Amino acid sequence: MKNIDNLSKIASQVRRDIIRMVNAAASGHPGGSLSSTDVLTTLFFKVMNHNPSGWKADGVGYDMFFLSAGHLSPVYYSVLARSGYFGKEELASFRKFGSRLQGHPSVEWSVPGVHISTGSLGQGLSVATGAALAKKLNNDKNFVYALIGDGESQEGQIWEAAMFAAHKKVDNLIVITDYNGQQIDGPVGEVMNLGDLRAKWEAFGWECIEADGHNFEQISEAFAKAKSSAGNGKPKMLLMKTVMGKGVDFMSGTHHWHGKAPNADQTVKALAQLEETLGDF
């Protein structure tokens, strides 16, 4: 229970980072960053076998994480900084000229923790699958994690990768869908209905695990279950039911904050709802 309390405290700080980064940059994507915060906090602070201070781009001997939905860079940069990949003060440079923390994660700018450039949607799952194949070739028993969006799953390449990973039995691959039901233009069900997402992934041959993406106990159990079935020949899909904008009342459950920065007043209102637990950057 203590650990779960701790994750929740870290997540609160990560959400503060997201709001403050996006406000300072006057641009960026808070909605999906806030919805995926609890899952990524659990992954980076509890689940992953990683080495933040000694991180290497080749990922050999450690778990690897790929953010396919590159616009969720605020939450990504925050969990990277807060888990020790780089100093938290660098978060202030998000989206600023000359910063390593580009609008979307970039290898060209050598950000510790970032293996591949993403932003154009639908590509990260293929890259993660390739990295998982390499781990098998190298007899490296660590896992490859990736996070995709539900809206992103409208991209055809996601399903190309889904087919391949199942066909080649890439069972060291654990993928999270941040299933918040929103995308820029509106609710996913209205913009382009994905139908029964679980049935789709299962039909493609994946092991599917559903969880409440804001319940740390359920999130942890989902990861544990996925890891425990590593050798079953199936890639794993964790459908994490989340709420876009989670943690800030006026941002919750709407697509309006997908890609919009809060102004000064809105930032004050948002931060009042999020406890500062680890010290702001």
Place this chain on the structure above:
Amino acid sequence: MKEYINTGNKDTRSGFGAGLLEAGKMDPNVVALCADLVGSLKMDAFAAEFPDRFYECGIAEANMIGLSAGLALSGKIPFAGSFASFATGRVYDQIRQAVAYSHTNVKICASHAGITLGEDGATHQIMEDIGLMRMLPGLTVINPCDYNQTKAATIAIAKHNGPVYLRFGRPSVPNFTPENQSFEIGKAIKLADGNDVTIIATGHLVWEAIQAGIELEKAGISADILNIHTIKPLDKNAVLESASRTKAVVIAEEHLIAGGLGEAVSDFLSGNYPVFTEHVAVDDRFGQSGEPSELMKAYNLGSADIIKAVQRVLSKK
């Protein structure tokens, strides 16, 4: 003019297949991927020899490029093969983001480039691929001229750390460069020494340039002939050295004028040593079905067309 002997027509894609097998034997990190064109790309031998290092991706080129990028991260050297049309235009964004912008050591290997793909017609005859790949920051672009050179280039790019676009073709063409030659990326090869005109050629047009050189010599015109197999980075010194002596340049390639080697050379010369240039390339139109030889003729890509271009450029000199 130095004599070049055709040791027998062979397709450049078979040179790729042979080179890939050898690269695979040399380095256990070499892996290969293909999108349902293993036979067409001549990747069968590698797939048979190294089944654990070969990935059939099915008809899903976008995923293949992403997989390649992921494999490259931990030191694998992926060779991803498809037809040039599907290995570039179809997956431009994947190459841009996961390969070029991510600096992954991926080798994009494209067969059936240009119009000599033949009977399949314009859907498959990409003549924009050099342009597309040349625009991407940091991407090396290579278009070897025959079987032996394609084999050597394939082995060379396995040893080169960085993303590469390797372009080759379908038809059997003269094989005239040395067997087991060394291949230096970015270094032009001088095929003939001359003073009247420079002929720069790449890919299948290199043999045509040699044939043109022989005819021109009979007419009393001495041509300096360069085989530029590496389109990017361009061997600027070789271009400058030749153009500054001949003061007239013809560039020949199986590609559109737009975006091709000719534009790269003309752009470089215009800022460094302005001379008249003429293009032997396709001008703003799509290809069509037909036999490779008749298409080369119909689209003005043969030695006779190079000779005409030489006459045009000399008339302006």
